[in-house]
Amino acid sequence: xxxxxxVNEGPYTHQASDSAYQFTKAALExxxxxxxxxxxxxxxxxxxxxxxxxxxxxxxxxxWSALAKExxxxxxxxxxxxxxxxxxxxxxxxxxxxxxxxxxxxFRISGLGQLIEAGIQADRLVVFGD
Amino acid sequence: xxxxxxVNEGPYTHQASDSAYQFTKAALExxxxxxxxxxxxxxxxxxxxxxxxxxxxxxxxxxWSALAKExxxxxxxxxxxxxxxxxxxxxxxxxxxxxxxxxxxxFRISGLGQLIEAGIQADRLVVFGD
Amino acid sequence: MLLHTVNKSPFERHSLQSCxxxxxxxxxxxxxxDGIYAAIQGTQFQPLLQEALNDKKVYALLPDLQxxxxxxEKIIEGxxxxxxxxxxxxxxxxxxxxxxx
Amino acid sequence: MLLHTVNKSPFERHSLQSCxxxxxxxxxxxxxxDGIYAAIQGTQFQPLLQEALNDKKVYALLPDLQxxxxxxEKIIEGxxxxxxxxxxxxxxxxxxxxxxx
Amino acid sequence: xxxxxxxxxEAGGGVVKKFLYVNRKAPYGTIYALESLEVxxxxxxxxQDVSLAFIDDGVYQLxxxxxxxxxxxxxFSPTYRALEMYDVEKLYVDQDSLTARGLNAEDLIVPVEVxxxxxxxELMETQDVVFSF
Amino acid sequence: xxxxxxxxxEAGGGVVKKFLYVNRKAPYGTIYALESLEVxxxxxxxxQDVSLAFIDDGVYQLxxxxxxxxxxxxxFSPTYRALEMYDVEKLYVDQDSLTARGLNAEDLIVPVEVxxxxxxxELMETQDVVFSF
Numbered sequence: 250x251x252x253x254x255x256v257n258e259g260p261y262t263h264q265a266s267d268s269a270y271q272f273t274k275a276a277l278e279x280x281x282x283x284x285x286x287x288x289x290x291x292x293x294x295x296x297x298x299x300x301x302x303x304x305x306x307x308x309x310x311x312x313w314s315a316l317a318k319e320x321x322x323x324x325x326x327x328x329x330x331x332x333x334x335x336x337x338x339x340x341x342x343x344x345x346x347x348x349x350x351x352x353x354x355x356f357r358i359s360g361l362g363q364l365i366e367a368g369i370q371a372d373r374l375v376v377f378g379d
Numbered sequence: 380x381x382x383x384x385x386v387n388e389g390p391y392t393h394q395a396s397d398s399a400y401q402f403t404k405a406a407l408e409x410x411x412x413x414x415x416x417x418x419x420x421x422x423x424x425x426x427x428x429x430x431x432x433x434x435x436x437x438x439x440x441x442x443w444s445a446l447a448k449e450x451x452x453x454x455x456x457x458x459x460x461x462x463x464x465x466x467x468x469x470x471x472x473x474x475x476x477x478x479x480x481x482x483x484x485x486f487r488i489s490g491l492g493q494l495i496e497a498g499i500q501a502d503r504l505v506v507f508g509d
Numbered sequence: 510m511l512l513h514t515v516n517k518s519p520f521e522r523h524s525l526q527s528c529x530x531x532x533x534x535x536x537x538x539x540x541x542x543d544g545i546y547a548a549i550q551g552t553q554f555q556p557l558l559q560e561a562l563n564d565k566k567v568y569a570l571l572p573d574l575q576x577x578x579x580x581x582e583k584i585i586e587g588x589x590x591x592x593x594x595x596x597x598x599x600x601x602x603x604x605x606x607x608x609x610x
Numbered sequence: 611m612l613l614h615t616v617n618k619s620p621f622e623r624h625s626l627q628s629c630x631x632x633x634x635x636x637x638x639x640x641x642x643x644d645g646i647y648a649a650i651q652g653t654q655f656q657p658l659l660q661e662a663l664n665d666k667k668v669y670a671l672l673p674d675l676q677x678x679x680x681x682x683e684k685i686i687e688g689x690x691x692x693x694x695x696x697x698x699x700x701x702x703x704x705x706x707x708x709x710x711x
Numbered sequence: 712x713x714x715x716x717x718x719x720x721e722a723g724g725g726v727v728k729k730f731l732y733v734n735r736k737a738p739y740g741t742i743y744a745l746e747s748l749e750v751x752x753x754x755x756x757x758x759q760d761v762s763l764a765f766i767d768d769g770v771y772q773l774x775x776x777x778x779x780x781x782x783x784x785x786x787f788s789p790t791y792r793a794l795e796m797y798d799v800e801k802l803y804v805d806q807d808s809l810t811a812r813g814l815n816a817e818d819l820i821v822p823v824e825v826x827x828x829x830x831x832x833e834l835m836e837t838q839d840v841v842f843s844f
Numbered sequence: 845x846x847x848x849x850x851x852x853x854e855a856g857g858g859v860v861k862k863f864l865y866v867n868r869k870a871p872y873g874t875i876y877a878l879e880s881l882e883v884x885x886x887x888x889x890x891x892q893d894v895s896l897a898f899i900d901d902g903v904y905q906l907x908x909x910x911x912x913x914x915x916x917x918x919x920f921s922p923t924y925r926a927l928e929m930y931d932v933e934k935l936y937v938d939q940d941s942l943t944a945r946g947l948n949a950e951d952l953i954v955p956v957e958v959x960x961x962x963x964x965x966e967l968m969e970t971q972d973v974v975f976s977f
Contacts, residue, residue: 634832
């Protein structure tokens, strides 16, 4: 079965990203396909490569990046939500005249249409939020 | 009177930063002193210079920066909370082997002791959060 | 005396009830952000607020009321509407502020 | 039928009550994150959950229970403890999932 | 909306699903209402069978007379009136949520269909995809 | 804790204020409990008169038997036991919040003083600074 995953909250502050990660990992272990993980609202902050959590804590962004690499996951950060909150890739930084970007490996920035598409193409959409 | 302000939530997602800003501005207009504005939890995300809100919306970070410049406000971002969430200045980026930083003008990163100090030195501490 | 602030809708969270349980006679309560929904007449929270008004001051932040389309005439009698400047004065005139987040 | 998820403490927010008001007979409810506090015996929410169990399935996510120090023997009878793999199965076996955020 | 928002238009390839947007949060205190509306607007281009449900504090999103100058935010409530132009016409409001808040359909900025609990529950059960924010 | 956290030690310059940390949120579902505790630990170096209040879901922060391996987070509840070493010894728990949750003082990981509503309200009224997160 094909799953779409929506993550509405940023890393660490709410458990949403953790629950979404555990769900995604379990789905993959059961042989399901993850059509896309879409990060919306503060969820876009999961995609920063500048995070430095304490050494005895999980690294939420790196964990997503590693899972994406292992399973060719499509991790999509909403462009409008990301712009509001300061999550940019090199293109977005250039387009908006910013001198730095902060997106992590394995994440890409795209439009809300990608969320709608996940709703259409995936057999099930699961929402994790606050 | 000297006020300390604590902002617990990030920009746009919760009204906390807006309310804190309006309060701070009103206090300054009444001739009070703002000892410090301390950004904790997701509040650290108020200090990113990479934010690009829609043109018809307020620019929360720039608004804080401008107020800080006009009134020599001390805007302090908690280092531990900022590291978790990927908000770094040039020093922090270097120290943690990161290739970019994202702190905005007028914000500085420091320790939680700065919040305690605000509690001690300010006549009143006001908390804005979720 | 303390100034208590409540910024959550009473329909969504229990912050208001907790605040009212601990707020002492003579203290003040400021409703702001989504907390202002507690200030409207005709909801299940009106009796709670009216009881609070017997021995406490209750304030509601007018800019937050206006943003949410709540007309002043729908506010429970006895609740004082304030602006951000008044909010500053309230903080200054109370011994400390406790936010019921 | 729908799978409803509730991730909020019933002591803090009203999500569980709203969920239970709309959940149809035959649907399922999964309590996770802070939502698992609703699964404990002896609180004001036990009657609500027991009524729901008459015509719905109720699940609670074991890893979230364990994290919060809630022993399995304190869970309301009839609630099924599940892990993340079971959560996946539940999503797959219901027509859609509705999150009561 | 930026260019990227539009680039996936018609990605559905002819499939029509029932999409329900569940709105349970008040406006301005948090951004969920506004950003939910942004999804609805983008989603309208995909020709799915879209419904919006307003439950609990979500009914506050639709109140008339919102004036946001005092809090320095943009008043986005007129956008709900624009939904019709996007062919988003199924707006359902929970009767009990209105009543509990001392509101009725005349207090709302757009025409809506008011549903009782059973009707709303049945609407939910028929959906293929439920978005909550 | 990083170096910066310590650099303001003794910034109070002899002033002793009454600091109350109000904990009303459950652990793990959100980070507030953990990050509140981090403030308490840093604040302990400043020799203020510190009290912690656990109210509503905040009492869940103190439950025995927390095992977080399954959710991949760190179990920070043992840190409450370390507070004593930092001379943070005034831990107050609201009786009604315990009762509503079917808990009592024996279910908690540290010794606490259980207060009724009036006692807790009076404690609050005596504070100079109230931190809520």
